[in-house]
Amino acid sequence: MPADLAVRPGGYRIVAAMINISHLTRRYGPVTAVDDVSFTVEPGQVCGFLGPNGAGKSTTMRCLVGLTPPTSGRATVLGAEYRRLPNPGRQVGIMLDATAQHPGRTGRETLRIAALVQGLDRSRIDAVLEQVGLTPAEARARVRTYSLGMQQRLGIAVALLGDPRVLVLDEPTNGLDPEGIAWMRDLLRRLADRGDTVLLSSHLLHEVEQIADTLVLIGGGRVIASGSTEELLDGQSSLEELYLSRTDAVARR
């Protein structure tokens, strides 16, 4: 059993680091998308994963959820590789691309299929629709008629369907209006406060600054700063200042 894993008498698995990225490298031909990246995310934490376009955020997340095999290193969630988890959809909620839902299905159909695949009770569908604020009429509409913000809400609903303990979200606030961004911030904070773990990539630095307990900044596939938000912002006027100074330094190398 890995050192970070223990089993409670009730059979629950307790993992010190819910997400563990260890010396992860992923190359695509001559391009090193992710270069020896290591970080962990603990239970009850929101980790903001930041970096400029092409920095390697999505590739790291894809490796974590078993969509891309690492060239070397390891990415585990709940103490195991994602593909080795029993019924992973009920343990790890994933939203990597909100626009990837089938445009011809309604929101409710999308959720019904996801519930069927995960062996979930239909009552979860109404629960998550309410949680993400999609009305019954919106749930009956086809995804092709959805705004980007509605697609994000549906993507989050799919991720939350199995009531997972870990969420992996790639730019979930993309396309949300200010009210939607505030809603997302509250939702993620509430989930983390009940002990869930959230890995969240975003370009909205101000939002991340407000919600993330820890930050991982990557540039050119490498970690350029990581730690608690408080620690990293100490002596900086804002996350933007920190981000620009660190990512500029990487670009000049």
Ligand SMILES: Nc1ncnc2c1ncn2[C@@H]1O[C@H](COP(=O)(O)OP(=O)(O)OP(=O)(O)O)[C@@H](O)[C@H]1O
């Ligand atoms: N399937 C692929 N084949 C070839 N190169 C790829 C592939 N996926 C990603 N890359 C390259 O790997 C690098 C990292 O890309 P990645 O999408 O992980 O960055 P990102 O930080 O998520 O960027 P963004 O903020 O723009 O979404 C980029 O140079 C990208 O072109």
